[in-house]
Amino acid sequence: MPLIPKRPARPRDDGQGLFRLEPGHVPAVVGQLVRAFADDPIWTAVFPEPGERARRSRPLFAFMLRLGIMKGEAWAPSERLEGAAVWLPERHADPGGLAALRCGALAIPFHVGLARLRRFGALGKAIARIRKEHAPAGYRYLAMLGIAPEHQRRGLGSTLLRPMLARSDRKGTPVWLETETEANVELYRKHGFKVAAEFEVSELALKMWAMLRPPMDPGR
Secondary structure (H helix, E strand, C coil): CCCCCCCCCCCEECCCCCEECCHHHHHHHHHHHHHHCCCCHHHHHHCCCHHHHHHHHHHHHHHHHHHHHHHCEEEECCCCCCEEEEEEEHHHCCCCHHHHHHCCHHHHHHHHCHHHHHHHHHHHHHHHHHHHHHCCCCCEEEEEEEECHHHCCCCHHHHHHHHHHHHHHHHCCCEEEEECCHHHHHHHHHCCCEEEEEEEEHHHCEEEEEEEECCCCCCC
């Protein structure tokens, strides 16, 4: 008897308007993220060839989504899966070992290529140095947030942020992120983040901002 492919489960509503992603949603959300980050400074620096960017970046977005689902949380703003945010505890902010393998790390070099992987390596080293110097212990990491272009400027980024930041406030947990887009700095400032460091990734000719949001009084 032939096997019937299992349909993805419906995302679970967290009670605050967000929908939790599960493994079956990864392919659809990857497509949204590829388009969301099509002109992003990191992705254009690592994949300068426009014709290859979408194809080669897919395994990396899939890896991040699987890591969030497995070791942290991955949320969409609604069941329409317009984009996603990936949140990780500090101990999984730099994934490695068995968890990375289970999320598809072994296949990444074959899809990305060694030269491009070295560019990501330079980025990773720069970020690790900044975290060591500026990040507090026990932070929650906003590893990725992206909304497909046709759904942008509708407040969906803030929709993804608010419930998770409120939860971090209730638990007294600081939140850390890095962004390579100056316009995003102002967005995150509106949500209580402050610039912890500005730094350059010289190998990519890339400027970045590390941002920290200390826990706030939930009663504010």
